[in-house]
Amino acid sequence: xxxxxxxxxxxxxxxxxxxxxxxxxxxxxxxxxxxxxxxxxxxxxxxxxxxxxxxxxxxxxxxxxxxxxxxxxxxxxxxxxxxxxxxxxxxxxxxxxxxxxxxxxxxxxxxxxxxxxxxxxxxxxxxxxxxxxxxxxxxxxxxxxxxxxxxxxxxxxxxxxxxxxxxxxxxxxxxxxxxxxxxxxxxxxxxxxxxxxxxxxxxxxxxxxxxxxxxxxxxxxxxxxxxxxxxxxxxxxxxxxxxxxxxxxxxxxxxxxxxxxxxxxxxxxxxxxxxxxxxxxxxxxxxxxxxxxxxxxxxxxxxxxxxxxxxxx
Ligand SMILES: NC(=O)c1ccc[n+]([C@@H]2O[C@H](COP(=O)([O-])OP(=O)(O)OC[C@H]3O[C@@H](n4cnc5c(N)ncnc54)[C@H](O)[C@@H]3O)[C@@H](O)[C@H]2O)c1
Numbered sequence: 031x032x033x034x035x036x037x038x039x040x041x042x043x044x045x046x047x048x049x050x051x052x053x054x055x056x057x058x059x060x061x062x063x064x065x066x067x068x069x070x071x072x073x074x075x076x077x078x079x080x081x082x083x084x085x086x087x088x089x090x091x092x093x094x095x096x097x098x099x100x101x102x103x104x105x106x107x108x109x110x111x112x113x114x115x116x117x118x119x120x121x122x123x124x125x126x127x128x129x130x131x132x133x134x135x136x137x138x139x140x141x142x143x144x145x146x147x148x149x150x151x152x153x154x155x156x157x158x159x160x161x162x163x164x165x166x167x168x169x170x171x172x173x174x175x176x177x178x179x180x181x182x183x184x185x186x187x188x189x190x191x192x193x194x195x196x197x198x199x200x201x202x203x204x205x206x207x208x209x210x211x212x213x214x215x216x217x218x219x220x221x222x223x224x225x226x227x228x229x230x231x232x233x234x235x236x237x238x239x240x241x242x243x244x245x246x247x248x249x250x251x252x253x254x255x256x257x258x259x260x261x262x263x264x265x266x267x268x269x270x271x272x273x274x275x276x277x278x279x280x281x282x283x284x285x286x287x288x289x290x291x292x293x294x295x296x297x298x299x300x301x302x303x304x305x306x307x308x309x310x311x312x313x314x315x316x317x318x319x320x321x322x323x324x325x326x327x328x329x330x331x332x333x334x335x336x337x338x339x340x341x342x343x
Contacts, residue, residue, distance in 0.1 A: 033054070033085070034052055034053065034054050034055075034081060034084065034085070035053045035054065035055060035056060036051070036052070036053040036130075037050065037051075037052045037053075037077070037080070037081065038050060038051050038053075038126060038129065038130075039077070040122070040125075040126050042118065042119055042121075042122025042123070042125075043122060043125075044118035044119070044121055044122050045115055045118040045119040045122050047105065047106060047107075047108060047109075047115075047118075047119045047122065048073065048076070048105075048106040048108070049103065049104065049105045049106065049119065049122060049123040049126055050076065050077065050080050050103065050104050050106075050126075051080070051101060051102070051103050051126055051127065051130065051134055052080040052081050052083075052084035052101060052102055053084065053099075053101045053130065053133060053134055054081075054084040054085045054087065054088045054099060054100040054101060054102075055088045055099035055100055056099040056133050057099055058088075058091060058092065058096075058097055058098060058099050059091075059096075059097040059098040059099060060098055060099065060132055060133055060134070060135060061084075061087070061088075061098060061099035061100055061101035061133060061134050061135070062087065062091065062096075062098045062099075062100070062101065062134075062135050062136075062137065062158075062308060062312070063083065063084055063087040063100055063101040063102040063103065063134070063136065063137070063139075064083075064087075064102060064103070064136070064137050064138055064139025064140075064142070065102075065103040065104075065105065065123065065136045065137065065138060065139055065142050065146070065147075065150070066079070066080075066083070066102065066103065066104050066105070066139040066140050066141055066142070067104075067105040067107060067139075067140070067141030067142045067146070068104075068105075068106075068107055068140060068141045069106070069107040069108065070106055073106065076104045076106045079104055080102050080103070080104040082257070082279050083102040083104075083139075083257075083278055083279065084100050084101045084102040085100060086100065086278050086279050086300070086301050087099075087100025087101060087102060087301075087308075088100030089299075089301040090301040090302075090304065090305045090308060091305075091308065093299075093301055093302045093305060093334060094302075094305040094308065094309050094330075094331075094334070096305075096308065096309065096312055098312070101130075101133075101134040101136075102139070103123060103126075103127070103134075103136055103139075105119055105120075105123055105141075105142075107141075116146075117149055120146055120149040120150055121149065121150075121152065121153055123150065124149075124150045124151075124152065124153035124154040124157070125153065125154075127150065127154045127156050127157070128153065128154045128156070130156070132155075132156055134156065135156040135157070135158060136150060136156060136157050136158065137157070137158040137159045137170065137307075137308070137311060138159050138169070138170070143169060144159050144160055144161040144162075144166060144168045144169055145161060147159050147160050147161075147166065148160050148161060148164055148166075158311050158312075158315055159311055159315075166315070167310070167311050167314045167315055169207065170306075170307030170308070170310060170311055171207035171208045171211060171307070172211060173306040173307050173309065173310030173311070173324070173325065173328050174208050174276050174304060174306045174307035175208045175211035175212050175215060175276070175306070176211075176215075176306050176310075176325065176328050176329070177276075177303065177304065177305055177306020177307070177309065177328045177331045178208070178212055178252070178254075178274060178275060178276050178303050178304065178306065179212060179215045179216070180306070180328065180329050180330075180331040180332040180335070181274050181298050181302065181303040181331050181332065181335045182195065182216075182250070182252075182274050183332050184331075184332045184333070184335035184336040184339065185272055185274050185296060185298050185335055185339065186198075186250070186272065187336070188296065188336070188339045189271050189272045189296050190249070190271075190272075194218070195216055195218065195219040195249075195250065196217075196218030196219060197218065197219070197220070198219050198220065198249040198250060199219070199220045199222065199247075199248040199249050199250070200216055200219045200220065200221055200222070200248065200249065200250040200251075200252060201222045201223075201224065201238065201243055201246050201248045201250070201251050201252065201270070202221065202222070202223045202224065202235075202252040202254055202275075203223075203224045203225075203240065203243040203244070203251070203252065203253050203254060203255050203259070203275075204224070204225060204253065204254035204255025204256070204275075204277065205223040205224065205225040205227075205230040205235075205254075206225070206230075206254065206255070208254050208276045209223065209225075209252070209254035209255070209276075212252055212254060212275075212276075213235055219250075220236070221235040221236060222235065222236035222237065222238050222246065222248065223235045223236070223237060223238075224237065224238045224239065224240050224242075224243040225240065225255070226240050226255075240255075244259065244264045244267065244268060245264075245267040245268070245269060246269065246270075247269040247270075248269065248270050249270060249271055249272065250270060250271070250272045250273070250274065251268070251270040251272070251273045251275070252273075252274060252275040252276075253273065253275035253276075253277040253280050253300070254275050254276050254277055255277055256277060257277055257278050257279035257280060257300075258279065258280070258281075258282050259277065259280055260273070260280045260281045260282065260286050260290070260297070261281075261282040261286065262282075262286060262289055265286060265289045265290055265293060265295070266289075266293075268290075268293065268295055270295060271294070271295060271296065272295070272296050272297075272298075273290070273295060273296070273297045273298070274297075274298040274303050275300065275303060275304075276300065276303060276304040277300060277304070278300055278301075278304060279300065280297075280300045287299075296339070298335055298338070298339075299338075302331065302334060302335060302338060303331070303335070305331060306328040306331060309324070309327050309328050309330075309331075310324045310325065310327070310328050313327050
């Protein structure tokens with residue numbers, strides 16, 4: 031069933047590249063979501079991605095109690111990006127965002143950052159997370175990691191009887207900006223990380239090859255790389271009791287949640303665990319909250335997860 035309000039795909043007049051916006055819902059308020067810039071094997075893969083990610087944003091805002099709906103952008107990278115081409119495609123994308131007249135507001139996502147948001151802002155007011163020196167809140171990775179740590183506390187209490195993960199083995203798949211901050215926030219835990227980018231292997235934490243990350247015996251698994259990592263096949267091989275992480279759309283489809291439950295693995299849905307970034311950004315940029323107040327709202331994820339797990343008992 032078609033459940034989105036709009037899907038608009040455009041070929042940019044400057045860059046000749048394809049960019050798209052999926053608006054899942056504006057029922058709760060103007061839709062928010064990140065702007066993903068990546069290459070895809072097929073254009074249909076990009077469409078599938080933007081549709082799933084925009085729906086996840088609606089769920090994320092609802093779970094976080096934010097009066098916004100969900101949307102998402104995808105900029106399809108189909109050739110090597112020079113600095114000039116990157117700028118052109120971002121300006122093209124700003125034109126597309128303007129077509130929504132404020133019903134969609136974009137922030138950074140995989141492949142984009144605060145500097146790219148500043149380029150969007152040249153043509154559209156509907157871009158968040160500009161660099162701090164330009165008055166924005168910058169990267170949302172810190173608040174996202176903080177939200178995952180808050181979710182981990184509540185989930186750990188539920189599964190292990192203590193919110194403290196000291197001595198527990200935690201595997202983090204995806205040692206990028208959020209994954210690294212989570213690793214550093216889990217003092218006392220035995221941390222093992224994994225990344226397809228070998229240059230991320232520093233020796234500071236344990237290391238497991240990405241192909242093995244979902245079969246290692248551990249207490250906790252933190253998906254912090256890409257979506258679609260929890261499939262019937264991976265779930266059958268899991269050897270952990272708890273999964274909490276920031277990666278969006280971790281399940282290949284909704285039925286996998288049932289398989290996790292059957293195997294006795296507690297999984298905190300990603301739209302709950304990964305909401306720290308959007309909670310923080312909107313608190314600062316829309317509500318005018320200061321840093322500490324915005325972080326307190328992010329910490330509210332702990333209570334949300336506690337209630338969620340209680341309701342499942
Ligand atoms: N940054 C945020 O504020 C935020 C907010 C909500 C959700 N997320 C989601 O969290 C995840 C991590 O975000 P990030 O900002 O740290 O991204 P990032 O790009 O900084 O890090 C992702 C890391 O994962 C690695 N990776 C890619 N494919 C992999 C694979 N198959 N196995 C192992 N490693 C792989 C990359 O090499 C990279 O180091 C993404 O899925 C993102 O959509 C991020």
